[in-house]
Amino acid sequence: MHSENTKSKIVNHLEALHRFNQWEKNRFDRMEDGQNLSAVFKLYELIPEEARQRPVNVEGIMKMRKALACLR
DSSP: OHHHHHHHHHHHHHHHHHHHHHHHHHTTTTSOHHHHHHHHHHHHHHSOHHHHHSOOOOHHHHHHHHHHGGGO
């Protein structure tokens, strides 16, 4: 019984992820340039003020790029 419930949750999650991926592929094609920029600023506003005030640290990004470079 427990495994059926877990399987159902996984299936639902995968279906939701698929729907999101389909939406994400096309979302900017349907938006005007001003809407795209507005969406970016709205996302920026969701970042807490104290986080926006900190200096940008790209060390984690550089580590990830180096780790993923082997996949090319």
